[in-house]
Amino acid sequence: MSDRAPQPVERLLPTEEARDLISLVRDIAQREIAPKAAEEEDAGRFPREVFTLLSQSGLLGLPYDSEYGGGDQPYEVYLQVLEELATARLTVGLGASVHTLASYALATYGTKEQQVEHLPGMLGGGLLGAYCLSEPSSGSDAASLRTRAVRDGDDWVITGTKAWITHGGIADFYTVMARTGGEGPRGITAFLVPGDAAGVSAAPPEKKMGLKGSPTAQVHFDGVRVPDTHRIGEEGQGFTIALSALDSGRLGIAACAIGLAQAALNEAVAYAAERRQFGRPIADFQGLRFMLADMATQIEAGRALYLAAARLRDAGRPFAQQAAMAKLHCTDTAMRVTTDAVQILGGYGYTTDFPVERYLREAKVLQIVEGTNQIQRMVIARHLVGPEGR
Template sequence: MPDHAPQPVDRQLPTDEARDLLSLVRDIVHREIAPKAAEEEEAGRFPREIFTLLSDAGLLGLVYDSEFGGGDQPYEVYLQVLEELAAARLTVGLGVSVHTLSCHALAGYGTKEQQAEHLPPMLGGGLLGAYCLSEPASGSDAASLRTKAVRDGDHGDHWVIDGTKAWITHGGVADFYTVLARTGGEGARGVTAFLVPGDAEGLSAAAPEKKMGMKGSPTAQVHFDGVRVPDSRRIGEEGQGFAIALSALDSGRLGIAACAIGVAQAALDEALAYATERRQFGRPIADFQGLRFMLADMATQIEAGRALYLSAARLRDAGRPFAKQAAMAKLLCTDAAMKVTTDAVQILGGYGYTADFPVERLMREAKVLQIVEGTNQIQRMVIARHLAGPETR
């Protein structure tokens, strides 16, 4: 494998604090994440100690209020942190994105009392979260979820949750689960959000799915068999859960976009290093125009994706609508990651198809980013609705 250190991305950051933050992230990546990424992914090992380290460093609550242990950072900065982490190991970058998503409901819709009790350990106390929306029979059609929560107790002061959630990142290893469950009638208006502790009686996880990529990140079904939670762990009003979920997904899509550009950047770095070192016909293969044009296209797609996700992030930071742009960023960035990683494998030729070089792993990982948090077909539907209004029936 070529021994090289890719040049850091020249980032536009709004403050000196943000620049120091990115330096800290790059140091952690260089010392703790990148050296073991390939070996641990091949072994399917989940790096819990890395998430503990990131929590201790204040990197698991960057976008939330410092009053509760967060970092008070704008999305513009947070997403670039995610990109750096994902470039080193997608299991870590996507894991931080999922954790941030799992904190969104409580941070945005919880009472001050709930936030004061639960957010500090979630944001900086070493806890790790999971987000439970999808089910075996409801993925893109999330409003049709069947997991139920029923009031219980003499005064209705508890809820009993029954059902199964599917495709849950950190399923079985999370310390808390943000759970969307049906408390009313059919459709979106009958859904409520709950904060469920990971050690709740009746909560269990199936064996992790055997996946094409991201083998170090556990993805599993999570079963709720008579799980009792107090009403004080209900987030928001009854029936507000689906709106809470959608607001979280808009932000989560930006996290996926940033992770995708991280994966693509890592693939470009590997391809460029190989192309400048590999010699054929007496010169580096980077001298050949066909390959040079491939590298140029890869770099252009990455820059375009980065610019789009940052533009959407700045809208969010300014308090302006950003749902359309988030869907566009998720679509463009993940499609770009798939194309760039595929081209990186092609540039490395036979070597690219082996596990001796990281580009084959990056290509496998890029695929899942076109699927999670709304498939790219769903993103196109979202964008079209913003442009032309709802579909007529």
């Protein structure tokens, strides 16, 4: 890896508080996250202590109400924090995004009593969350989920299996979508399930091509009993809650993708400036210079796209179409940029001595999680021309 320090991204932030926040994140990233990233990813180690530090620093509840331990930050700022974390290590940026996604249902649809009881621990008390929507047989077709919650007096009994759950097996709480009524989206309800509830267990983590430090596992709910006070929103409102959460979550994935792409560009620029061939740095060759220029332009366009969507969200305006566009463009950009970074490093880029091969492996999953990019295209088209089969 090159010793040449990359220039930090120049950010236009709305307040002095936001500028101080980014400085704090960069300091944590440089001291606590980046130096250990390669070793821990190779070992498949999840950095729980980093998430404890982020929680103690007020960085795991940024877009939520300070009354409950949040940071009162707009998405425009929160997403740039995610980008900084993902630049240092995608496992951390993605983990922070998933935790925010898992907290969304209670923070947005929960009762005042639920929020007072649970949100302080979730947003600043060191707890880590997971979001449980997908199942072994329902991924893109999330409305066909089979996990069921049956009413039993003042309790609900949840039975089923969720799949591809980030933080599966290590989360302190799960936001679970379960079927309480008939088939289709209107029969789904959201629940808050403690990670240590009787009947909750996890399969061994999936063996993945990248993000090996971020545990992804099936989570089993075997007759898990939770009180009705852990139901979030109304019965049958769960699918609406799930989709609303994903609109915001997709912006988190977009920001993480740009962070990963920025890390790859930083490494490619540093290597090109130092690697000499034919008596001069390879950065002097026009073909390679144009590759770097294209990579930087794609990253900047992606950053502008996710920030534009965030500003719509912050203004209370519809942003679902723009969130889908941002997720689509930014994750495709991460795939292109990391591929080009490997090419620029040549044979060295294909070795584990340099981080770009890891970046390439990590980029792929971003085109899949929280709605594949094919689903994003469907969402965008529906906004443009209406639903299929009209």
